[in-house]
Each structure stands twice: as structure tokens, then as C-alpha cells.
Amino acid sequence: xxxxQLFSRDxxxxxxxxxxxxxxxxNDPNIISFAxxxxxxxxxxxxxxxxxxAEIIRERKAVALQYGPTRGLPGLxxxxxxxxxxxxxxxxxxxxxxxxxxxxxxDLIAHTFLDPGDVVLVELPTYIGATASFLARSADLAGVAxxxxxxxxxxxxxxxxxxxxxxxRVKMLxxxxxxxxxxxxxxxxxxxxxxxxxxLELGFLIIEDDPYGELVYTNQADTTPxxxxxxxxxxxxxxxxxxxxxxxxCGFLVAGQAIGRKLEIAKEAADLxxxxxxxxIVEEFCRRGALPAQIERVRSFYRGKxxxxxxxxxxxxxxxxxxxxxxxxxxxxVTLNGAIDTASRIAVxxxxxxxxxxxxxxxxxxxxxxxxxxxxxxxxxxxxxxxxARLADLFNEETS
Amino acid sequence: xxxxQLFSRDxxxxxxxxxxxxxxxxNDPNIISFAxxxxxxxxxxxxxxxxxxAEIIRERKAVALQYGPTRGLPGLxxxxxxxxxxxxxxxxxxxxxxxxxxxxxxDLIAHTFLDPGDVVLVELPTYIGATASFLARSADLAGVAxxxxxxxxxxxxxxxxxxxxxxxRVKMLxxxxxxxxxxxxxxxxxxxxxxxxxxLELGFLIIEDDPYGELVYTNQADTTPxxxxxxxxxxxxxxxxxxxxxxxxCGFLVAGQAIGRKLEIAKEAADLxxxxxxxxIVEEFCRRGALPAQIERVRSFYRGKxxxxxxxxxxxxxxxxxxxxxxxxxxxxVTLNGAIDTASRIAVxxxxxxxxxxxxxxxxxxxxxxxxxxxxxxxxxxxxxxxxARLADLFNEETS
Numbered sequence: 073x074x075x076x077q078l079f080s081r082d083x084x085x086x087x088x089x090x091x092x093x094x095x096x097x098x099n100d101p102n103i104i105s106f107a108x109x110x111x112x113x114x115x116x117x118x119x120x121x122x123x124x125x126a127e128i129i130r131e132r133k134a135v136a137l138q139y140g141p142t143r144g145l146p147g148l149x150x151x152x153x154x155x156x157x158x159x160x161x162x163x164x165x166x167x168x169x170x171x172x173x174x175x176x177x178x179d180l181i182a183h184t185f186l187d188p189g190d191v192v193l194v195e196l197p198t199y200i201g202a203t204a205s206f207l208a209r210s211a212d213l214a215g216v217a218x219x220x221x222x223x224x225x226x227x228x229x230x231x232x233x234x235x236x237x238x239x240x241r242v243k244m245l246x247x248x249x250x251x252x253x254x255x256x257x258x259x260x261x262x263x264x265x266x267x268x269x270x271x272l273e274l275g276f277l278i279i280e281d282d283p284y285g286e287l288v289y290t291n292q293a294d295t296t297p298x299x300x301x302x303x304x305x306x307x308x309x310x311x312x313x314x315x316x317x318x319x320x321x322c323g324f325l326v327a328g329q330a331i332g333r334k335l336e337i338a339k340e341a342a343d344l345x346x347x348x349x350x351x352x353i354v355e356e357f358c359r360r361g362a363l364p365a366q367i368e369r370v371r372s373f374y375r376g377k378x379x380x381x382x383x384x385x386x387x388x389x390x391x392x393x394x395x396x397x398x399x400x401x402x403x404x405x406v407t408l409n410g411a412i413d414t415a416s417r418i419a420v421x422x423x424x425x426x427x428x429x430x431x432x433x434x435x436x437x438x439x440x441x442x443x444x445x446x447x448x449x450x451x452x453x454x455x456x457x458x459x460x461a462r463l464a465d466l467f468n469e470e471t472s
Numbered sequence: 473x474x475x476x477q478l479f480s481r482d483x484x485x486x487x488x489x490x491x492x493x494x495x496x497x498x499n500d501p502n503i504i505s506f507a508x509x510x511x512x513x514x515x516x517x518x519x520x521x522x523x524x525x526a527e528i529i530r531e532r533k534a535v536a537l538q539y540g541p542t543r544g545l546p547g548l549x550x551x552x553x554x555x556x557x558x559x560x561x562x563x564x565x566x567x568x569x570x571x572x573x574x575x576x577x578x579d580l581i582a583h584t585f586l587d588p589g590d591v592v593l594v595e596l597p598t599y600i601g602a603t604a605s606f607l608a609r610s611a612d613l614a615g616v617a618x619x620x621x622x623x624x625x626x627x628x629x630x631x632x633x634x635x636x637x638x639x640x641r642v643k644m645l646x647x648x649x650x651x652x653x654x655x656x657x658x659x660x661x662x663x664x665x666x667x668x669x670x671x672l673e674l675g676f677l678i679i680e681d682d683p684y685g686e687l688v689y690t691n692q693a694d695t696t697p698x699x700x701x702x703x704x705x706x707x708x709x710x711x712x713x714x715x716x717x718x719x720x721x722c723g724f725l726v727a728g729q730a731i732g733r734k735l736e737i738a739k740e741a742a743d744l745x746x747x748x749x750x751x752x753i754v755e756e757f758c759r760r761g762a763l764p765a766q767i768e769r770v771r772s773f774y775r776g777k778x779x780x781x782x783x784x785x786x787x788x789x790x791x792x793x794x795x796x797x798x799x800x801x802x803x804x805x806v807t808l809n810g811a812i813d814t815a816s817r818i819a820v821x822x823x824x825x826x827x828x829x830x831x832x833x834x835x836x837x838x839x840x841x842x843x844x845x846x847x848x849x850x851x852x853x854x855x856x857x858x859x860x861a862r863l864a865d866l867f868n869e870e871t872s
Contacts, residue, residue: 089542089740113534121537122529125749129522134513137521137717142489172572172721172743179742183583183608204741208583317537319748321572340489341604342579343572347747348719349525 088201091429095450104459106446107427109253109402115370116317120362121353128352136352142340143332144170144324145351151358152324155310159285160296161303163326169335172346174283174311174323179205180338181279181307181325185243186211191235193245193276195223197405197434197443199253202246202281211243215437220396222259223247225266232274244277250285250295251401254434254445258399261294268301278302283311283323284401286367289375293399304328312354314402315367320350374402377448377456384457388464402449405431407442408467414444417466426462488601491829495850504859506846507827509653509802515770516717520762521753528752536752542740543732544570544724545751551758552724555710559685560696561703563726569735572746574683574711574723579605580738581679581707581725585643586611591635593645593676595623597805597834597843599653602646602681615837616645620796622659623647625666632674644677650685650695651801654834654845658799661694668701678702683711684801686767689775693799704728712754714802715767720750774802774849777856781848784857788864802849805831807842808867814844817866826862 088109095108128136135145143149149165156163171177178201186192188210194203196215203213214235217227228245235242247267249259259267271278278298285295299308308326316322327335339345357363378398385395385406398404408414415430431443448456488509495508528536535545543549549565556563571577578601586592588610594603596615603613614635617627628645635642645667649659659667671678678698685695699708708726716722727735739745757763778798785795785806798804808814815830831843848856 087737087740088744110539113538116533116537118529118533118537122526125529126522126526129518129525133516133518133717135719137516137518137719138513139510139713139718172747175741176743182741201741201744204737208738208741313539317533318539319535319537319752321743321745321747337487337604338608340487341575341582341601341608342742343576343721344488344601345721347572347721347750349750349753350747352719353749 087204094429103422103425103427104455104462105427105450106448106459106463107429108450109429109445109447110449111314111318111402112373112449115373117362117366117369120357121317124353124356125349128356129349132352136349138348140345140348140351142336142345144168144346145348145355147359148351148355151355152310155358155363156308156326161300161308163308167326167328167332169325169327169332169339170346170351171323171325171339172343173313173318173321174281174309175201175205176339176342176346177309177323177325178202178279178281179208180335180342181244182206182209182211184334184338185277187241190241190243192243193228193232194436195247195252195255196437197254197431197440198246198436199248199281200434203436206246212240213436215435216245218255218257220257222249222252222257222263223267225263225270228267228270229274232270232276236274242274242276244279245271246279246281247298248281248284249298250282251287251398251403253284253401254403254429254431255405256396256398256401256403258293258295261296264296264298265301268298268306272302272305278306279309280306281309283309283314286315287371287374287402288400289371289378290399295400299326307331315363315370316354316357320354321347322350322354374449377453378404380453381446381448381456381460384460388460392467398448402447404446404448406444406446411442412467413441415441421463421466424462424466426459426466428463487604494827494829503822503825503827504855504862505827505850506848506859506863507829508850509829509845509847510849511714511718511802512773512849515773517762517766517769520757521717524753524756525749528756529749532752536749538748540745540748540751542736542745544568544746545748545755547759548751548755551755552710555758555763556708556726561700561708563708567726567728567732569725569727569732569739570746570751571723571725571739572743573713573718573721574681574709575601575605576739576742576746577709577723577725578602578679578681579608580735580742581644582606582609582611584734584738585677587641590641590643592643593628593632594836595647595652595655596837597654597831597840598646598836599648599681600834603836606646611643612640613836615835618655618657620657621663622649622652622657623663623667625663625670628667629670629674632670632676636674642674642676644679645671646679646681647698648681648684649698650682651687651798651803653684653801654803654829654831655805656796656798656801656803658693658695661696664696664698665701668698668706672702672705678706679709680706681709683709683714686715687771687774687802688800689771689778690799695800699726707731715763715770716754716757720754721747722750722754777848777853778804780853781846781856781860784860788860792867798848802847804846804848806844806846808844811842812867813841815841821863821866824862824866826859826866828863
């Protein structure tokens with residue numbers, strides 16, 4: 073399929089796997105890739121994981137290789153409770169359900185709470201893996217504006233109020249407050265209690281997806297979750313995919329007892345339990361106290377790449393585009409000045425040895441054609457610099 | 473919760489996890505347990521799995537610890553294609569989707585094909601993990617009789633025809649033809665093409681769930697799948713849980729291209745991809761040619777236990793009950809003579825140091841109160857003999 077078509081908003085090929093397939097497709101060393109959104113394998117602590125895996129299989133086979141509880145390994149849920157405390161909110165192990173990656177948490181929530189025609193409020197732009205789960209339950213999506221401080225509470229109130237006035241069932245807000253995929257934005261702390269209060273006032277749940285909150289590259293970013301402001305109305309989703317390794321498929325959700333019970337029943341029908349070897353490995357990695365140092369290594373790995381990418385954007389795109397500050401996470405989103413459709417340029421970009429993900433399909437309202445998502449996770453420093461220069465050349469005619 | 477209540481048909485606690493929790497609960501060494509339905513950890517090839525896991529994590533971290541294709545690791549799908557050939561039917565790697573256990577395959581099928589009010593035909597009795605997925609989509613279940621030759625085609629025609637006449641949408645038949653959970657029955661080969669033809673004639677899919685087909689304890693059992701008789705209308709589900717280890721959560725489904733494409737989209741929303749370390753381990757285990765010997769070890773392990781359990785039943789229950797022959801798999805189902813409710817006796821059974829799973833909740837038509845499911849997977853030979861004797865004492869008053 074031609075790459076332009078791949079990134080058509082209407083194509084059902086524009087899905088997370090399509091982006092990953094596209095990213096793999098362009099593993100040509102002549103192409104510098106800002107496409108893809110997966111963590112760098114260089115951040116995976118393979119040696120320690122190998123040692124733990126072998127030990128656990130030998131010594132705990134009756135647990136690690138057996139079926140396990142649907143809610144997840146009790147020891148891992150205790151470790152996750154400690155991680156939550158470190159992030160600034162209280163969660164008992166009984167509030168936690170281990171999921172087969174964060175994606176499963178989204179799908180269980182969609183299955184449990186959404187009926188056809190229900191409305192899910194999503195950020196403009198938002199993560200397409202989440203919208204896939206919502207759309208699979210025939211929900212409708214309504215976009216809420218973001219600005220440099222993240223999700224805009226005024227827009228949230230306007231959109232939600234209008235929908236409720238029209239008689240629509242607004243069931244939930246889906247938000248990625250910390251270093252959002254795809255925008256790289258951080259929602260300010262000032263906005264968080266306001267948004268939580270708004271959800272309570274207007275009667276919808278908040279789904280807080282936080283895979284990137286630990287990937288912070290500055291001391292000035294406060295990533296304390298919305299869940300810290302309300303333990304009942306906010307369902308918190310975490311993941312080990314970006315801080316440890318996504319192949320282990322280990323995510324978690326934090327919900328109150330009543331909601332948790334419903335989600336547990338849905339999870340049992342979905343896959344009985346998540347991988348017990350994966351869970352045992354993650355538990356042991358945490359139990360050994362190895363996670364903080366691992367997170368520090370991941371931060372160091374990406375921090376420099378983020379900095380030089382932003383510097384290269386300033387140098388090559390200054391006055392011709394804007395971009396998000398990406399104080400953490402894996403992405404920055406570039407918005408070109410003028411009416412340029414980045415999707416229409418991707419084939420030429422690849423010819424010229426550079427790749428990105430066109431931003432349009434991340435916007436559920438049809439906007440964003442002049443945006444592109446760039447990850448700084450994949451390439452070496454030199455290639456990141458050279459890649460931004462190539463992008464600047466590509467869009468030179470149109471933006472200068 | 474009192475154990476009687478646990479096994480009430482109406483309790484939403486009667487779910488696979490409840491059985492597993494119950495089985496764990498009675499890990500008291502004084503209680504001989506025929507409850508639970510999990511494979512014995514003694515059959516898990518821990519040493520080889522530990523070695524493979526460590527090697528793979530060290531040498532293939534960019535695959536085994538990373539996100540992977542939604543359909544599954546290509547090399548594993550090739551190995552599965554070979555396994556299918558060994559079972560008597562042709563499947564191309566492109567026909568195969570790796571799933572997070574067989575349970576996920578059931579859930580993806582339910583999500584993709586079932587609308588509220590659709591009818592799923594199930595065996596009497598049937599596996600409650602499957603019915604959980606069907607009921608989660610608000611489908612209705614209709615029971616089809618089994619006899620010693622497995623699912624009864626005459627009953628299938630009657631039930632399906634009657635429902636179709638009433639204007640119901642009969643979407644699929646769910647069957648476990650080989651050593652069914654919970655009954656332990658094997659569907660004869662003579663019946664298989666007849667059932668496939670019936671499904672084609674009446675216009676419904678067949679979901680063929682085959683986790684136990686390799687666990688054969690006699691030379692006289694032909695387990696060739698229904699899929700061998702029709703590659704289009706039969707969706708085949710396999711699993712490594714009983715032949716290798718369930719903690720690896722590695723199942724697969726075989727479907728044609730059109731159906732496979734729909735299921736792949738559902739899987740992507742469900743969990744993006746199955747565990748890549750798990751898949752990598754299973755692939756390497758198969759690639760080394762270790763699976764046939766492992767399956768032979770598993771058969772040897774259970775064969776003797778099955779034989780002595782059946783012998784003990786003959787000795788203690790002869791003339792007072794009937795039981796399925798269990799020529800493979802993990803279960804036999806005992807039907808007591810007379811109107812005895814096995815669920816009402818479970819608390820007393822535990823007091824007397826023996827446990828089983830009451831059969832009633834496996835029957836969607838409300839029958840089966842006088843049945844119980846026994847697994848011979850868990851206990852030593854001596855305890856299996858002693859346990860059957862205790863059961864006989866327990867039901868002595870009522871059946872003699």
C-alpha cells in the first residue's frame with residue numbers, strides 16, 4: 073500500500089500496528105526515522121532480566137509457569153502500590169489490576185463502560201490505540217482542545233456541556249496528562265484539580281493514561297497524576313513498557329473496589345490472567361530495588377536526544393513552525409506554519425531519506441493536517457541532527 | 473463465601489478463576505483434591521525453559537523485549553503451522569493468529585461475531601470460560617446433548633432447527649471435541665464430518681477448541697480436528713498451556729484470511745500483541761525440536777493417573793454411578809445414580825478431606841446436578857486412590 077494511503081485518516085490501516093509496521097518498513101539505514109513510537113531496545117536491562125528469568129523459572133515454576141489470579145500476582149500488586157505512592161497517590165494492592173499491557177486496560181474499560189452511541193471525550197490530538205478500543209464499542213468521540221498547558225478546561229466544559237445539552241451520554245474523558253502521545257505535552261498541575269472537579273460536576277469518569285510520567289528530562293516537570301486529586305472518579309493506567317520493556321506486556325490499572333470488580337470479570341473473560349512469567353520477572357526486578365536506577369538510565373538515554381532534537385528544530389524550523397517542548401516522554405509534535413498537508417509529503421520524505429508520522433489521523437475532529445509526530449527514541453545523535461535538517465529542506469519551499 | 477454458594481449456578485463467582493481460587497484454597501495437605509483444572513507443574517520443562525529464556529533475552533532483546541506484530545511472531549506462526557500439519561490439517565502461517573492464551577481467542581471471536589441476542593450452541597456440559605465470553609456480549613446459550621460419542625448430531629440439528637424456525641440468529645457452535653472440559657469425552661471421527669456439514673447447511677460457524685488433543689493416553693483415540701473437514705467454516709483454537717506451560721499465555725487461532733483480518737483488528741484493540749518473551753520462548757522450544765518429547769512426557773505423567781483413577785472409580789462406584797472414559801485430557805466426569813445434588817455435598821466433602829467440582833454449573837440447561845468433575849492431574853497415585861474411596865464413602869448413603 074502506498075505510504076500516503078497508509079496515513080489516510082479513513083484507512084483502517086492507521087492503527088498502532090500500522091505505525092510500527094511502517095517504522096520497521098523503513099529500517100533502511102539510509103532513512104533517518106522519526107516515525108514509530110516504541111522505546112529503544114538499548115534501554116532494556118537485558119542482562120538483569122535474563123538472570124531473573126532463568127532464576128524464576130527454575131525456582132518458582134509452580135507460580136511463574138502456571139495460571140495465576142486474574143487480578144495479577146499479589147507480590148507484583150504490592151510493588152505497584154509502592155510505585156503509585158512514589159508518584160504521589162495512595163493505592164492499596166486491592167485497588168490494582170495487572171493488565172496485559174496498558175492497551176488491555178483501555179479495552180476492558182471500553183468493554184465495561186461503553187454502550188453504542190456513548191461519548192468519549194478525547195484530547196486533540198490523542199493516542200489512536202485508545203480510540204480503537206472506544207470505536208470497537210461503537211462509541212462516539214468528541215475532541216477537546218489542548219494548548220501548551222495541556223488539555224484546556226474551558227474547551228472541556230464547552231464540549232461536554234454542549235453534548236449533555238443535546239441529550240448525549242458523556243461517559244468518560246480519556247487523557248494522557250504526562251508527555252502525551254502524540255503531542256509530547258505536559259498538563260500543568262494547576263489544571264488537574266480543575267479538570268477532576270469538572271468531571272465530577274458533569275458526571276463522567278476520567279481515564280488517566282500515564283505510560284510516560286517517569287520519563288522526565290527536567291527538574292521542572294511535576295507529573296503528579298490526576299488520581300492524586302480524586303481516588304473514585306479517576307481510573308489510573310500505568311505501564312512497565314516504557315520504563316522496562318514492552319515485550320513483557322505488563323501494565324496496570326488502579327480503580328476503586330466496585331469498578332475494579334467489574335473490570336476483573338471482564339479481564340477474566342478476556343485472557344484469564346496476564347502472563348505469569350512476565351509478572352514474576354517484573355515483580356522480582358522491583359523487589360530487588362532495581363527500578364529507580366533503571367528509570368534513571370532511561371531518562372539519561374532519552375534526555376540528550378530530546379535536547380538536541382529541540383535544538384535542531386530551533387535552528388532549522390525557527391519562524392516556520394512550532395513544536396511542543398517535550399520535557400519528557402518520547403515525542404515532540406511539530407506544527408508547520410501554513411496549510412501544508414504532511415501526509416501528502418511522506419512519500420517524498422522517504423525518497424529523501426527521512427521519515428515521520430503525519431499528525432492528521434491523531435485529531436478526531438479532522439484538523440492537524442499540518443502537524444507531524446517526531447520521536448527522538450530511535451536514532452543516534454548525529455542522525456537526529458541530520459534528520460531534522462532533511463525535514464527542514466523537505467518543507468522548505470512551503471514554509472519559507 | 474460458603475463453598476456451596478461458590479458453586480451456585482447463579483453466582484457470578486462460578487467462573488474459571490473461582491474454580492482456581494477454590495483449588496488453591498484447599499491446598500490443605502489433608503484434603504485430597506480432584507478440584508481445579510490446571511496442569512501439574514511437574515510437567516513443565518523448567519530447566520530447558522530457563523535456559524532458553526536467558527539466551528533469548530540476552531541475544532534477541534530487540535525482538536523478545538519489544539512490541540511485536542499483532543498476529544504474532546512470524547517464526548512462531550511457522551512452528552504452529554507445522555504443529556497443525558501434525559494434527560492432520562493444513563494451515564499457512566498467514567492463517568494463524570497468536571493469542572494471549574486460548575481464552576483471548578474465544579473473547580476476540582465473541583467480540584467480532586456476536587451481537588446481543590445471538591445464539592451460541594454449546595455442549596451439555598461445556599467450558600465456563602467460553603460461556604463467560606459469549607455472555608459478556610449478551611449472547612444467548614442453547615445446550616446440545618452429548619453422549620459417549622461426544623456431541624450428538626441429532627440433538628444439534630433439532631436444537632438449531634427449532635431456534636432458526638423461531639427466528640433466532642444461530643451464529644456458532646462452540647465445541648471441544650477432544651477430551652472435553654469438563655466431561656473428558658472424545659467426539660468420534662464418524663461424527664465430525666456430519667457436524668461440519670450440518671453447520672454449513674444451517675449456516676453457522678464452528679468454534680473448535682482443542683487444548684487437550686495432544687494429551688492422549690491410548691493408541692485408539694483419533695483426535696483429528698473438525699478443521700480437517702472444512703477450512704472455511706471451522707475456527708480452530710489451540711494452546712500451549714497444557715502441553716508446555718499456561719503461565720506463558722500462548723494460544724493460537726486458525727481462521728481464513730477474511731475472518732482472520734477482523735480478528736486481528738480486534739486483537740490489536742485488546743492488547744496490541746501477545747507477550748513477546750513468551751512467544752520467543754515457545755518458538756525456540758519448538759525450533760529446537762523439543763516439543764514431541766515434551767508431549768510424550770506429559771502423556772506419560774497423566775496416563776498412569778488416569779488409569780488408576782478410572783480403576784478406583786470402577787472399584788468404588790461400580791453400579792452406583794457412571795463416568796466418562798477420559799482417554800485423554802485432564803478430566804473425567806462422574807454422574808451419580810439418583811437425584812443427588814453434588815453442590816450441596818461439597819462442604820461435607822471438604823470436612824472429610826476430599827474435594828471435587830460440582831458439575832451443575834457446566835450445564836447451561838440447568839441439568840447435571842448429580843454430576844461432578846474430577847481432575848486426576850493434581851494428586852499422587854496413592855492419594856488419588858484414597859480420594860476416590862473417600863468420595864465413595866461420602867456418596868455412599870445416597871447411591872447405595
